[in-house]
Amino acid sequence: AQSVAQPEDQVNVAEGNPLTVKCTYSVSGNPYLFWYVQYPNRGLQFLLKYITGDNLVKGSYGFEAEFNKSQTSFHLKKPSALVSDSALYFCAVRDGDYKLSFGAGTTVTVRA
């Protein structure tokens, strides 16, 4: 079965500093990977996806993610974090039958 793991429950950074949210995956076959963000009392919002191609994927709100096959990782990054980036972030992997398996989530806090 496909799965993802987010090893950090929380990430704290200062505004303007780089932000990294970690995700590792376990799949049989080619991985289809996704990042979502959830703001308080809101639904999950799609940020970006990796299907194939370039290992660096660019997404919404200045986020990008780096796919690393040898390390089975798909870390989310932002060069300069904003206070408004404070939210809950989910990594997900798609099963062959179109279901998504989500990680437990990482709470990001960006302090001013």
Next chain:
Amino acid sequence: DAGVIQSPRHEVTEMGQEVTLRCKPISGHDYLFWYRQTMMRGLELLIYFNNNVPIDDSGMPEDRFSAKMPNASFSTLKIQPSEPRDSAVYFCASSTGGEQYFGPGTRLTVT
């Protein structure tokens, strides 16, 4: 596009009552998913449909839960009878097979 629409946004009910949650997917999306989110269990997939047909309901907790999709633009998730442990945020999402787009959720409180 209006995105995925869910109603009601909040529902408070007493144990034993029937609860019906509603979802309108994005037009043209042929996959519809129902999730439940709690602090203890995180985000759980309950059931999903493809072209209005239920494909996988293995995540439905028990027989008290049922879901229908009578047409491409409407789905319901029903809990009968409801119990306090059903208190959670229920999300509907739709897709064309790739990324899923989520609705704002229904916060259900069963007292």
